[in-house]
Amino acid sequence: MINFDYIRTFTTKAAVDAKVKSASSQFIAGGTNLVDLMKKGVTSPDKLIDINGLPLKQITADAKGILIGALALNSEVAENAIIKTKYPLLAAALNAGASPQLRNMATVGGNMMQRTRCSYFYDITMPCNKREPGSGCGALQGQNRMHAIFGTSEKCIAVHPSDMCVALAALDASVHISGPKGDRKILFTDFHRLSGDTPELDNNLQKGELITGIHIPANAFNKTHYLKIRDRASYAFALVSVAAALEISGNTINNAKLAMGGVAHKPWRLTAVEKFLTGKPANKETFTAAANMAMEGANTFGQNNFKIKMGKAAVTEALQQAAQKI
Amino acid sequence: MPNQDNNPQGPAGKSRRDFLKKSTALAALTIASPVLVKAAENDEKIAALFEQMPLRLEVNGVAHTLSVEPRVTLLDLLREQLHLMGTKKGCDHGQCGACTVHVDGKRINSCLSLAVMNEGKKITTIEGLAIGDKLHPMQEAFIKHDGFQCGYCTPGQIMSAVCCVKEGHANNADEIREYMSGNICRCGAYPNIVDAIIEVKKGGQSL
Ligand SMILES: Cc1cc2nc3c(=O)[nH]c(=O)nc-3n(C[C@H](O)[C@H](O)[C@H](O)COP(=O)(O)OP(=O)(O)OC[C@H]3O[C@@H](n4cnc5c(N)ncnc54)[C@H](O)[C@@H]3O)c2cc1C
Ligand code: FES
Ligand code: FES
Numbered sequence: 005m006i007n008f009d010y011i012r013t014f015t016t017k018a019a020v021d022a023k024v025k026s027a028s029s030q031f032i033a034g035g036t037n038l039v040d041l042m043k044k045g046v047t048s049p050d051k052l053i054d055i056n057g058l059p060l061k062q063i064t065a066d067a068k069g070i071l072i073g074a075l076a077l078n079s080e081v082a083e084n085a086i087i088k089t090k091y092p093l094l095a096a097a098l099n100a101g102a103s104p105q106l107r108n109m110a111t112v113g114g115n116m117m118q119r120t121r122c123s124y125f126y127d128i129t130m131p132c133n134k135r136e137p138g139s140g141c142g143a144l145q146g147q148n149r150m151h152a153i154f155g156t157s158e159k160c161i162a163v164h165p166s167d168m169c170v171a172l173a174a175l176d177a178s179v180h181i182s183g184p185k186g187d188r189k190i191l192f193t194d195f196h197r198l199s200g201d202t203p204e205l206d207n208n209l210q211k212g213e214l215i216t217g218i219h220i221p222a223n224a225f226n227k228t229h230y231l232k233i234r235d236r237a238s239y240a241f242a243l244v245s246v247a248a249a250l251e252i253s254g255n256t257i258n259n260a261k262l263a264m265g266g267v268a269h270k271p272w273r274l275t276a277v278e279k280f281l282t283g284k285p286a287n288k289e290t291f292t293a294a295a296n297m298a299m300e301g302a303n304t305f306g307q308n309n310f311k312i313k314m315g316k317a318a319v320t321e322a323l324q325q326a327a328q329k330i
Numbered sequence: 331m332p333n334q335d336n337n338p339q340g341p342a343g344k345s346r347r348d349f350l351k352k353s354t355a356l357a358a359l360t361i362a363s364p365v366l367v368k369a370a371e372n373d374e375k376i377a378a379l380f381e382q383m384p385l386r387l388e389v390n391g392v393a394h395t396l397s398v399e400p401r402v403t404l405l406d407l408l409r410e411q412l413h414l415m416g417t418k419k420g421c422d423h424g425q426c427g428a429c430t431v432h433v434d435g436k437r438i439n440s441c442l443s444l445a446v447m448n449e450g451k452k453i454t455t456i457e458g459l460a461i462g463d464k465l466h467p468m469q470e471a472f473i474k475h476d477g478f479q480c481g482y483c484t485p486g487q488i489m490s491a492v493c494c495v496k497e498g499h500a501n502n503a504d505e506i507r508e509y510m511s512g513n514i515c516r517c518g519a520y521p522n523i524v525d526a527i528i529e530v531k532k533g534g535q536s537l
Binding site: 005006007008009010012032034035036039040042043044052054056079102103104105106108109237238239 | 438493
């Protein structure tokens with residue numbers, strides 16, 4: 005690891021000021037992604053700004069929803085009593101990610117900002133437009149088993165690897181941001197970007213901006229499920245994942261939210277399918293039709309062709325599992 | 331509480347910063363290439379990058395005042411500066427759990443934690459589990475159930491297992507497998523590890 009300057013900050017303003025001042029600086033929270041990337045030489049900031057002293061760990065709920073500080077640990081959020089009872093989809097997605105040790109280090113802000121696990125991005129001897137714009141995309145014709153099937157561009161077919169973010173996209177969360185120009189909020193689904201012509205940009209955070217928290221609006225979903233399909237039973241990134249939130253009364257779906265992970269450069273929200281589900285009976289037929297619809301427009305690259313079949317099965321299964329919840 | 335001062339800045343007590351300054355200046359004088367003269371002018375900045383930082387933390391009940399480069403991980407600090415070799419380096423990338431230690435009672439991967447980020451924290455390593463000659467119940471159970479073959483993953487497994495029980499995630503074999511998934515065992519001692527954890531959980535001792 006190339007050495008760097010290290011400073012500790014204790015206020016949002018100090019952290020933002022330090023970031024603005026030093027062009028190649030980076031915030032560090034849990035370090036579980038950044039330290040890994042620095043060891044690999046994928047990134048070499050000349051200064052790390054430790055934000056763990058900032059007062060952003062709180063989880064506060066009211067009638068309107070819940071606000072989770074950017075520094076709340078993944079494990080703390082997953083174990084939080086209110087999250088477990090009122091936002092179980094988020095708890096399930098968090099517990100499906102990484103390992104207990106990593107969740108004890110990883111923060112909510114860091115989780116959102118984690119980089120892709122594409123092997124070409126990680127291997128600095130390989131071409132990668134995300135790591136080195138203009139160098140090409142090794143995955144297009146290469147090892148692309150883990151890669152995207154929606155919203156791809158010829159510049160980059162990497163996926164966003166987070167589980168937590170898939171649940172947050174489904175739950176209509178918003179992101180609280182603090183920056184040199186003040187504070188702002190954006191919808192969670194507008195936070196991450198598609199690769200397009202600028203795969204080096206994962207999200208819409210501007211220079212010097214810091215995530216301060218996530219807000220999830222209160223909801224009436226009584227049936228939710230997070231389904232993650234991976235190469236081993238646990239401690240592996242998703243091949244495909246589905247976050248399903250349903251409001252069912254009698255046997256009718258009154259409201260539905262659906263997002264997928266492992267299929268795009270950002271958590272993939274399925275708004276058309278949600279509309280289709282609304283008002284329909286909660287049965288196998290509805291769920292199969294929804295799954296077929298979910299896979300429309302998918303584009304595969306050889307090794308990841310299986311993701312269409314797997315995606316269909318995963319959407320059906322996630323909706324079914326959700327509907328069966330008591 | 332005993333206090334150990336480890337300040338590994340080299341024999342003359344000089345920091346790398348001083349050394350770098352001198353060697354760069356010397357090189358500039360002897361060869362005097364424009365690049366090197368420039369380097370000497372930027373000395374202050376270059377040296378700053380190699381600055382050691384003061385760090386205070388407690389390891390297995392012993393308070394330490396140390397001096398470390400920001401890039402040193404907690405794992406390397408434990409093994410290379412404090413000579414606590416029990417904590418193992420498997421992958422060095424958060425993928426195996428061999429480096430698991432407790433920080434303020436929580437299990438973490440020490441290979442992804444920068445040492446300087448543990449200022450003021452209490453670290454427990456495998457060396458700190460036993461009380462004198464008396465092994466920790468989890469250590470006893472791993473021996474009884476043969477929870478290892480080569481033993482390389484074992485310190486990490488045991489540190490993780492202690493927290494798995496303490497966190498309340500050891501209620502059945504499936505739950506144990508899920509909450510121990512951050513610890514890989516190349517020898518495949520998993521069934522015996524699960525048995526050891528079940529026994530400790532059933533024993534109900536305070537850990
Ligand atoms: C072996 C392994 C397996 C994993 N498996 C999974 C998995 O299955 N599912 C999953 O979802 N994740 C997985 N992860 C990823 C893990 O969830 C992330 O590494 C973690 O969430 C990052 O959080 P952090 O606090 O450690 O971030 P850091 O490493 O500290 O930071 C990551 C990035 O975020 C930036 N950042 C941090 N906080 C803020 C903020 N508040 N505002 C702005 N920028 C910020 C940093 O500058 C840095 O660029 C895995 C990781 C490893 C190592
Ligand atoms: S050495 Fe830390 S997880 Fe493998
Ligand atoms: S005992 Fe050999 S790796 Fe686990």
